[in-house]
Amino acid sequence: MAARRRAAGRARIVPAVSSVEAVRRIVAAWRVRGERIAFVPTMGYLHDGHLSLVRRAARVADRVIVSVFVNPLQFGPREDFAAYPRDWSRDRRLLGEVATDLVFTPQSRLYVAPDHATQISVEGVARPLEGEERPGHFAGVATVVAKLLNSVIPDDLWLGQKDAQQVAVVRRMMSDLDWPVRLHVGPTVRERDGLAMSSRNVRLSPAERAQAPLLYRALKAGRDVMREGGNGRRTARPSIAAHARAAERAMARVLAGATLGKIDYAAAVDPHTFQPPIDVAPPRRVLLLVAVRFPSARLIDNVPVPCGPSR
């Protein structure tokens, strides 16, 4: 296993390739040896959330490939593609400290042709929340994940729970199109004050950074409501739909403290449909999600919650 082959954490220079042909050649050689290959797609500017995915991937696969590619297709025309933070030498050093076997760094203009004409769109789970706030975002994600899977041809794909709706969209695409790859989801890694790690956190002003932990605090408040029942009241037949609405209100109340930002949403959804949970077909878990747009960066976070003790 990759993790065991290496001395603990000793930095080394990870091989990096930028062409599809080069990554395929290396993967083909590993395949001949019967090795299992895991893939962690990233947009770079790595943090402990990414690195924890690499470590987890290495536990079940023989080889771990990490891509560093700021995907132009998933940014809207008014979004922060140009301003998205980048630091390749730092990324490469960090990847050298974990169990990375190869970094794939496609070059934007070569990888996405100027006359690129193909798009993968997903209905349902891709529609609400991030889908409404960022039109075209998930089609850009699905399209580039398809390209990356076809370029790397891994056995395992690792994504982070932090981008829960992205996980749901990619899961749906992989299932609908029969991708021969196993999807794994790693848990969100947080700062000590609860802020979910994100490459965009670095852009927050000190005042915004001070308010940023309110996202996770809001999620915990929503989780408390879901666990206890709406507003703490116990009823003979707890309604998941009612608890979900109460949780949304509780989250919004906490987020109101983020006076520097605008609340994009505070939602409780069925994690399979991303629609509000309904009592006639109650999900076993509800996903709580929040998004706040600060002037310097837009933040998202989420927690999955089992549907109350009485269920």
Next chain:
Amino acid sequence: MAARRRAAGRARIVPAVSSVEAVRRIVAAWRVRGERIAFVPTMGYLHDGHLSLVRRAARVADRVIVSVFVNPLQFGPREDFAAYPRDWSRDRRLLGEVATDLVFTPQSRLYVAPDHATQISVEGVARPLEGEERPGHFAGVATVVAKLLNSVIPDDLWLGQKDAQQVAVVRRMMSDLDWPVRLHVGPTVRERDGLAMSSRNVRLSPAERAQAPLLYRALKAGRDVMREGGNGRRTARPSIAAHARAAERAMARVLAGATLGKIDYAAAVDPHTFQPPIDVAPPRRVLLLVAVRFPSARLIDNVPVPCGPSR
């Protein structure tokens, strides 16, 4: 090679599987032996056009997989999905007479889930002609070809020139999404009177069948115009755009004889863009395409033509 392993044309029962898991298991065993795998997707009701693809595929690959699947996603709500001809026992017998190693027969309701939510759409080449006549058709084709490629995971994909625009759409999708598969195109196989073989020909009434060869006759008339220059006139600087328009008029004149049908189009296009050829960036070949909607079946045909003797 599959073609050589077999006694010439002796019928045998071809193995057939309907689940993705089964086809992958068989392909994996072939892969371990280092065999090269070709894939011929069909909608069944096979004719010599399909069988010629299987024979060609067997010449360059060790194994040939044929899928028989009437893809519901590529039919419009008013189209002939239910009436599309089907004859599985005949198909299986015919495949036993050529170099088929495995038939993949996905079951419609299992293969395309009731809540299927993913679609692959292609801009540009998928827009005009068939794209206009059959909205959603090419998205349905692209989506199911992606599923089939992910199910079978072949080295080679074989399509027929008869569906020239479908070939262009799939080529574009495979290139844009980096599919690790080589696309091959087999030439159109025709009846003695020139009618391109098609599963739908069987549905023509005798009177329609008598008019059906006009499609190929129109294409030959258009080809003559392209070869000779517009209307036979020679000019010092032949204009491809003008020749193409003259070829379209010549094809329409011939098709006017198909009095039982409606001409959907008679077009001369750049085969890379499916737009009218332009003189400032003349293509090396022009693709002539015709489509006629008879009451019993809609027919399409095409021929590629080099751009005139003076080029």
